[in-house]
Amino acid sequence: MxxxxxxxxxxxxxxxxxxxxxxxxxxxxxxxxxxxxxxxxxxxxxxxxxxxxxxxxxxxxxxxxxxxxxxxxxxxxxxxxxxxxxxxxxxxxxxxxxxxxxxxxISSPKFVRKPPKSLNEQQVEKLFDDLIVPGDTSFEKIRNRAILELFYSSGLRLGELSALKRENVDLEQRWVQVLGKGGKVRGVPLTGKAASAMEEYLSTCEKLKAKASGKFESLFCKEDGTVFSRRGIARMVKQALLNVDGRPDISPHALRHTFATHLYRRGIDLRSLQELLGHSKISTTQIYTAVDPDWLKEQHKKFSRR
The missing domain is CATH 1.10.150.130 (Tyrosine recombinase, N-terminal domain)
Incomplete structure (x- = not known):
């Protein structure tokens, strides 16, 4: 050769x-x-x-x-x-x-999987507070709230969320069609709150279309109709998470982890969670079965006799 x-x-x-x-x-x-x-x-x-x-x-x-x-x-x-x-x-x-x-x-080192960083229930409630949602204008506040609601209610990857088009979202059926890793398509349901936030955002976009120079082709756009980039979404989500969590190393992916962790604790079976997250292997989904010590203490305090 x-x-x-x-x-x-x-x-x-x-x-x-x-x-x-x-x-x-x-x-x-x-x-x-x-x-x-x-x-x-x-x-x-x-x-x-x-x-x-x-x-x-x-x-x-x-x-x-x-x-x-x-x-x-x-x-x-x-x-x-x-x-x-x-x-x-x-x-x-x-x-x-x-x-x-x-x-x-070539062998891989062994490592112990730790529960991924996620928010607790109280932090999630705080995340959607008007004072927490980032944005300098009314439009940005509405858009960013819709992004945060969709992110938390669907467990999408950042790349999947930023690539969404308007036609991928069916508000009547409360359903989002996602193109995931490996070109695999999956459907993810929307919560009522996420659907309401998306409806308000899309209604606002319709009013701006006539005077905007962009075409609003992406689902999430800037006020002029041009695309709100993946990097821009990441920065916004990171700022919102910092506002409620304070850990400088927390990433936008924490919202996906929060979605999965909360569903698992509420009793969803692993196979359904795997489908929602778009994991090709259930072993990847099993990371959410690791018990967070703080949550374990809460459960012990709630159900112990003394």
Whole structure:
């Protein structure tokens, strides 16, 4: 096989993954993981010649030791990086770029799953308070409340929510059609409060359409009709969560976790929760069965005799 650059091999690998409907965010994560790995081997850029014969089990041991000790990365992050390398080296073996399947030498660190960050019932109530909902104008307040209500009532991923179009929402049936990971389509019901907030927002958009320069093609837009970007939605949700939670490391994904955690505690079965969240494996959904210590204390206090 003729000499290839690292960049060309990585490009072909990522193209291979893209054909499997891997999301752009996941592809970017793979690209960064592999760049970090090749940097640890001494490669300065992707234009260097790719030499798989110089990579062996010791390369992986040194790489993960450095990541764990120097970068102090969590075992969860290390596990993801190991998965990236396994897929990459399996690809090299299958495309006959490597004489040996080096993925067999890559093992994932064990880690204990912790309950994901989420809000309690009182914080959720506070989240929709007029003083908490971010926004400098009446339109922004109405739109942002609709986003927060939809986010919490549906458990969508940030990317799924930001990609929604008007036709994906059926307020009469209280139903949202979502395009999830891997191009899978699923339906998610809306709560009454979420439907009401969405109805107020969409009614406001209709009144603005005549004078707005944009086309209001996305579900969530700015006041001029142009798209309210994923990044803009993330910043707004992050600010709202900070207003009620205060943890600087809390992310918009916490609303999805809150949705799932509250449904599980109210008795929903795991299979239904898996369907609502769009998980391909029920093992992913099982993280919500981990009991939060504060909630456990509340339940003990509520039901204990003394």
């Amino acid at each position: 003729p000499a290839e650059s690292i960049g060309s091999v990585l490009g072909e690998f990522l193209t291979h993954l893209k054909r499997r409907n891997i999301s752009s965010n996941t592809l970017n994560a793979y690209r960064k993981d592999l760049a970090l790995f090749f940097e640890s081997l001494g490669y300065k850029n992707f234009e260097a010649e790719f030499e798989p014969g110089k990579i062996g089990p010791d390369s992986f041991r040194v790489y993960f030791t450095r990541l764990g000790a120097v970068a102090e990365q969590s075992s969860r992050t290390l596990s993801r990086r190991a998965s990236t390398l396994r897929q990459f080296f399996k690809f090299l073996y299958r495309t006959e770029r490597s004489a040996e399947d080096l993925s067999l030498y």
